[in-house]
Amino acid sequence: MLFNRIKKVLLQKNNNINYRIKYETFKKFYYLAMLSAIFFIIITPVCSQQSAIKVTILGTAGPEYFPDLSGISTLIEANEQKFLFDGGHGTNEQLYKSRINPKDINRIFLTHLHSDHYNGLADVWLTPWFLLGRTNGIELWGPDGTSEMVQGMRQMFAHDMNKRVDKYNLLKNLEITIHPLKDGVIYNQDGIKITAFPVEHSDGNPAFGFRFDYAGHSVVMSGDTTYHQNVVKYGTGADLLIHNVVAYNDQLSKLPEMKEVMKKLATPEQAAKVFLETKPKMALYSHIVTNGLGTKQGDKIIMARTRKAGYTGPLIMGIDRMRILIGNEIKILPPQSLANFPLLYSKEQIFP
Ligand SMILES: [Zn+2]
Incomplete structure (x- = not known):
């Protein structure tokens, strides 16, 4: 008409x-x-319903031996940028299996310097550099001692640094810029704010937790700590609160050396207290230390003890490579299938 x-x-x-x-x-x-x-x-x-923050739980284990779990590491993506928190064993492979090109990782944050939190760091630093053509160095936030640790790591891998450097693999792309952690805001760019806060981890001190804020949404990571008021302070009202947890079998729980370990991590009862006080939209356990229980039985016991302690809100056990999409609602996605998984060999490869 x-x-x-x-x-x-x-x-x-x-x-x-x-x-x-x-x-x-x-x-x-x-x-x-x-x-x-x-x-x-x-x-x-x-679009407005899409997630503002994507969290990939790369690895959920502590230092214990489990056949199917990787060391503690969490990737947060927001505003098309990537931030890696801790880098336990297997982090490089877990990134790949999560369809994230490891050469895209250049901002890394360490909660503390217990080896199980960064024994995958050298792999994330070196392998994407010479194998995938990473074109930038790494920015690393860590507590006191990080500078010495990096110096030692560079010496440990001096052979690569001397002999693998050529016109394709430039030395400048192995640079590590260190930012010392302090209590307060440690990163504030492009609408993304990261706050570090001290926690209590006995022989792991100085130890920190982190709060990640973007577009009115937040993720809080306790790091390794026993019950701590700072996790409550920063975790209150968070969209996602990731907390460590420890539970041993009865026999191990009685050993004096294990009692010491349990003192520096959070029992399910302590974590329940934190969840009750913070009321996150979603609580999640990662760095799940279940020596002597195994993963399945350990998970069951931890969940039951948390509920018995009075926390009835949303709670999930972390699973390696699970994804959490945070927006107006929170979506939990299982790990991606590894069937017919694409090989990663090209410098420019983008995962389908
Ligand atoms: Zn620790």
């Missing part, structure tokens, strides 16, 4: 070729305008 009326007006005025062109142009603009309107009406609300 509208087209016909306009066509009539234009052609009545002057039935020459110019008016025909004007009519065709008007028709094109009309369709474009309609398409734009449809985009804004339909697509915009879909």
Whole structure:
């Protein structure tokens, strides 16, 4: 109808070729305008429902031997940027299995310097450099002692640093810029704010937890700690609160050396107290230390003890490579299938 009326007006005025062109142009603009309107009406609300923060629980284990678990490591993605928190054993492989090119990791945050939190660091630092052509160095946030640790790591891998450097693998891309951790905001760029806060981890001190804020959403990581007021302070109202937990079997629990270990981590009862006080939208256990129990039985016992301690809110056990999408709602996605997994060999490869 509208087209016909306009066509009539234009052609009545002057039935020459110019008016025909004007009519065709008007028709094109009309369709474009309609398409734009449809985009804004339909697509915009879909976009606004998308997640602001994506968390990948790369590894959930403590230092114990488990056949199918990797060391503690958590990746947070927001605003098209990636932030790696701790890098326990297997972190490099877990990134790959999560379809994340390890060469894209250049911001790493260490909660403390117990070896199980960074014994995968050298792999994340070196392998993507010479195998995947990483074109930048690493920025590393860590507690006192990080500088000495990095110095030692560079000496340990001096052979690679001396002999693998060539015109393809530049030395500058192995640089590690160290940012000492302090109590307070340690990163504030592009709307992403990361706050570090001290926690209590006995022989792991100085130890920190982290709060990650973006677009009105937040993730809080306790790091390794026993019950600590700072986790409550920063974790209150968080979208996702990731807490460590320890539970041993009865026999191990009685050993004096194990009692010492349990004192520096959080029991399910202590974690329950934190969850009760902070009321996160979702609580999640990672760095799950279950010596002598095994993963399945350990998980069951931890969950039962947390519930018995009175916390009835949302709670999940971390699973290696599980993903959590945080937006107006929180979605939990299982680890991606490894069937027909693409090989990672090209410098420019982007995962499908
Ligand atoms: Zn520790």
